[in-house]
Amino acid sequence: MERISLSNSAFEGNNNTYLFNDGPETVLIDTGDWMATTREQLEAAFDERELEFSDIDRIFLTHWHGDHTGLAGELQAASGANVYAHAADAPLIEGDEDAWAELSDLQEQYFEQWGMPESKRDVLREVLAGGKPTGESPTVTAFEDGETFSVNGTDLEVVHTSGHAAGLCMFELTRDGRREVVSGDALLPVYTPNVGGADVRVERPLEKYLRALQGIVDADYDRAWPGHRDPIDDPVTRAQxxxxxxxxxxxxxxxxxxxxxxxxxxxxxxxxxxxxxxxxxxxxxxxxxxxxxxxxxxxxxxxxxxxxxxxxxxxxxxxxxxxxxxxxxxxxxx
Incomplete structure (x- = not known):
């Protein structure tokens, strides 16, 4: 597994995509956002490894946010790759209009409940409209917590970590005898993932996120590979x-x-x-x-x-x- 860093203008820092290319399959976890610069950076990384987008066999997505899924549709169109995500997030990733309308309606309900000033709502609506992925959406195969996928002889086990997003998942794996996890936005090295606003569909968001963090502590992983920035060498301490x-x-x-x-x-x-x-x-x-x-x-x-x-x-x-x-x-x- 290789980590490829892709630029991101958001405060969390550069996005990571993870490439598995040590066997018959070419597999990605997350794709970065949909910006042209991101595509160019990923294409350059593939060129360095003598790969093309058409070589991709499967794509696994940690959650629905556009900075993790933005290129999924384009990469699927180029390769025919199967795209996988948790069932709770699959409709949003597929661009289902009803799912996006329900999310927007729920956000508006919370803006009212929270007492958000109308001037701030206007600014936020523009931000949210600009943050919705553009381009072709992928067809998604849904998975659930606990499912395991074999990738070039390495087992990836899905660990559902709802809180930041309803379908946020990690992928647990063992490499060289060490228990590691691709943690997406469930565990980041610098910022603490937002709960409550990042996905208003999540009920009891803090309770669920704290449960996910305690699961990371209990799992005692040797290393975490986050959705942004550098690897985390002591996931237990960071989660605590x-x-x-x-x-x-x-x-x-x-x-x-x-x-x-x-x-x-x-x-x-x-x-x-x-x-x-x-x-x-x-x-x-x-x-x-x-x-x-x-x-x-x-x-x-x-x-x-x-x-x-x-x-x-x-x-x-x-x-x-x-x-x-x-x-x-x-x-x-x-």
């Missing part, structure tokens, strides 16, 4: 760091409600992240919503209409805890 990060963020959500009183998701987002532009207009309140929904189900927060407030007695309890030690002390007592 992100778990701790989300625990701290939940504290910041409770602290915001303690200081501001009952307020909507957009107000909490503004307290956490400040003024937002571009795609962050979606990610900020989405992340805030994921945490508010999570602590609401825990009974720490009560939702009344579009506003959230601390449950009775929580403010008094928080006042007795040193904020610097909150994540540890409060989690031990709940």
């Amino acid at each position: 760091y992100i778990i701790d990060h989300h625990e701290e963020r939940s504290w910041r959500v409770l602290d915001a409600l303690d200081r501001k009183g009952p307020c909507d998701t957009w107000t909490v987002s503004d307290d956490l992240f400040g003024d937002l532009e571009s795609i962050h207009i979606l990610h900020g309140p989405g992340e805030s919503y994921a945490h508010l929904e999570h602590v609401e189900r825990a009974g720490t927060v009560v939702r009344e209409g579009t506003e959230y407030r601390l449950a009775d007695g929580v403010a008094d309890e928080l006042a007795t805890i040193d904020a610097d030690r909150w994540p540890l002390e409060y989690s031990r007592s709940h």
Whole structure:
């Protein structure tokens, strides 16, 4: 397996596509986005290896976001390759108009529920329209959690890691006796994947993502190959760091409600992240919503209409805890 880095203008850093070419098949995991520069970079990488797009036999996609699937349709058209993705994301990757309309309608419902200002909605609508992949969409063969595919003698096992996206999956493999995983956006080396906004179809997004992270910790992988940037040599430590990060963020959500009183998701987002532009207009309140929904189900927060407030007695309890030690002390007592 080889990692090919492809440019990406987004904040997560360069995209990775993974090439299997050590046997009779030529297989890719993810394709990068649909931009001309990405296509040129991938074509150059193929040229260096004396390959052509027509040589591709199969393509596996970690999830539906365009920076991971953008070239899938073109590559399938050039090669006849089978394209695989989780069943939850397959309709969006195939460009199903009903699936995209349902996603757009659901986003609009959340914009209203979150209290997003109309001016910000207008900006975000333009961003989302520009972020929808163009060009030919692939025909997708759907897979489910736990399925295994043999690629040139290496088994790839699908590990469903919903949270950032409904169909986000990793691919577990063993190389040279080491347990490794192609982690997509489930585990990134620098940024923490957005939950709540990146795919509003996901119910209980933070709960599901924390479960996925704990699965990475329990699996004790030797290395992770992420969807962006460099390989992760200590996936367990990185996954635990992100778990701790989300625990701290939940504290910041409770602290915001303690200081501001009952307020909507957009107000909490503004307290956490400040003024937002571009795609962050979606990610900020989405992340805030994921945490508010999570602590609401825990009974720490009560939702009344579009506003959230601390449950009775929580403010008094928080006042007795040193904020610097909150994540540890409060989690031990709940």
